Amino acid sequence: MIDVYLYSGFLGSGKTSLLLHTIAQLKAAGKKPAVLMNEFGELPIDSDTVTESGDVPLKELLSGCICCTGSEKTEAQLQALLEDYDDIDVILIETTGAAHPVEALDAVYSPFFADRLQVKGIVTVADALRFVHREELSPRIHALLLEQIRHAHVIALNKSDLVTDSQLATISMELANLNPSAPIVQTVQGKLDFSFIEKTLSQEKAAQQPIISGKHLPLSSKVISFSRPVQQEEVEEWTKSLPDTVYRMKGYIPIVGVKNPMLFQYAYGMVNWMPEYVKMPERLVMIGEGIGEIEWKD
Ligand SMILES: Nc1nc2c(ncn2[C@@H]2O[C@H](COP(=O)(O)OP(=O)(O)OP(=O)(O)O)[C@@H](O)[C@H]2O)c(=O)[nH]1
Numbered sequence: 001m002i003d004v005y006l007y008s009g010f011l012g013s014g015k016t017s018l019l020l021h022t023i024a025q026l027k028a029a030g031k032k033p034a035v036l037m038n039e040f041g042e043l044p045i046d047s048d049t050v051t052e053s054g055d056v057p058l059k060e061l062l063s064g065c066i067c068c069t070g071s072e073k074t075e076a077q078l079q080a081l082l083e084d085y086d087d088i089d090v091i092l093i094e095t096t097g098a099a100h101p102v103e104a105l106d107a108v109y110s111p112f113f114a115d116r117l118q119v120k121g122i123v124t125v126a127d128a129l130r131f132v133h134r135e136e137l138s139p140r141i142h143a144l145l146l147e148q149i150r151h152a153h154v155i156a157l158n159k160s161d162l163v164t165d166s167q168l169a170t171i172s173m174e175l176a177n178l179n180p181s182a183p184i185v186q187t188v189q190g191k192l193d194f195s196f197i198e199k200t201l202s203q204e205k206a207a208q209q210p211i212i213s214g215k216h217l218p219l220s221s222k223v224i225s226f227s228r229p230v231q232q233e234e235v236e237e238w239t240k241s242l243p244d245t246v247y248r249m250k251g252y253i254p255i256v257g258v259k260n261p262m263l264f265q266y267a268y269g270m271v272n273w274m275p276e277y278v279k280m281p282e283r284l285v286m287i288g289e290g291i292g293e294i295e296w297k298d
Contacts (some may be wrong), residue, residue: 002082003199004091007081009125011097011287014158018125018190019094022025023056025194031089034058034081036074039283043065045286051168057085072102075112091117095165097248098219098287101151102142119242120201124152124182129159129162130268131171136244139291141219149175152182156199160186162270185188219247224296235264237270238296246291252276 003024009015017036026033034057074093074246081091095104101122108119126149134142149155155175161169168186175184183200185192196268239249247268258275260283265272286294 002088002091002116004093004117004119005201006101006104006119006122007092007094007125008099008101008104008122008152009097009156009158010127010130010145010148012265013097013125013127013130014156014187014190015094015097015125018156018158018187018192019092021162021190021192022092022194022197026090027056032085032087033090033092034080034085034088036077036091036093049096057081057088074108078108078113078117082113093279098144103147120198121146121153122151122195123154123156123192123201124148124173125156125187126157126171127166127268128157128159128171129270130159130168131174133268138245141247141289146178149178152179154192154197155179155184156190156192157184158187158190161188197288219287219289220291221285221287222291222294224249224251224294225287226254226282226284226296227298229256229258231256231263232273239264239266239269239271242294243288243290246286246288246294248287249284252280252282253284254282 007015007019007022023033023035037058054258078091081088093104093108101124105119105122108117116248130145135147137145157168157171157175163171172184172186175182185196230253235253246266249264249266251264253264254261258274260279263274263276264284265274286295
């Protein structure tokens with residue numbers, strides 16, 4: 001049987017960071033992990049990062065509607081993964097931060113895989129800073145964030161470096177109230193020991209709840225293009241002018257004097273730049289509510 005772990009969590013909370021950390025640990029332990037990613041928009045940015053980490057089999061879903069995981073598509077990708085690779089030990093499924101975790105379980109519990117997959121459970125990454133300010137989210141998005149926490153079997157309280165110790169204590173208490181059974185581990189950059197996840201989930205009975213749909217949330221995504229290289233400061237100034245309903249941005253931006261477009265990440269007001277060694281498409285994906293009018297002023 002192949003063990004299956006689901007990684008859930010709000011947009012930009014640190015799921016990919018946790019995923020990469022998990023892959024490294026599994027490989028170090030001689031295991032062969034495979035990844036199923038549920039990307040938003042049309043740019044497979046996270047999967048590029050995973051592929052860079054080596055020879056990890058990967059299937060991605062580039063779905064049109066970012067708030068639906070599309071369990072039939074997940075099922076088809078799982079099937080393809082199992083057909084293409086017969087030596088996988090562990091499958092890690094990263095759901096888009098705009099999806100309800102139980103929707104992804106639906107696909108995994110398909111009778112088609114019953115004799116091959118063993119669902120271990122859901123690890124939810126909670127973004128400490130986002131959680132502190134969760135009341136600012138619109139009611140449905142707020143509800144999704146809470147659902148992701150309620151369904152977790154393990155909670156990684158990530159970005160713990162961005163809040164104070166007393167905030168961390170308060171958040172931990174609030175998370176425990178929402179989900180009394182899941183252990184809460186404070187993390188930075190998703191560095192959670194996989195053996196802890198494995199051990200905790202081996203004692204759990206994986207979730208079998210019916211599907212509670214997170215479908216048709218008021219979220220949308222758009223692609224922003226750049227026709228010329230820009231200054232990093234210009235982009236950072238622009239991000240400060242954006243409404244709070246821009247939840248996430250990821251993509252590659254051409255920067256004056258830098259050879260390749262740089263990887264740009266934005267989550268809850270925080271900006272992150274990384275150099276790229278290959279030339280990636282100069283585009284940015286934005287996710288949020290009411291973002292239709294937002295443009296980059298060239
Ligand atoms: N300060 C800080 N930043 C973090 C931490 N973990 C992740 N980040 C940053 O937050 C951003 C999002 O991290 P990802 O791991 O890509 O998050 P994600 O949940 O996979 O994002 P989506 O797939 O868009 O939902 C990146 O810029 C990370 O470098 C952390 O513990 N502390």
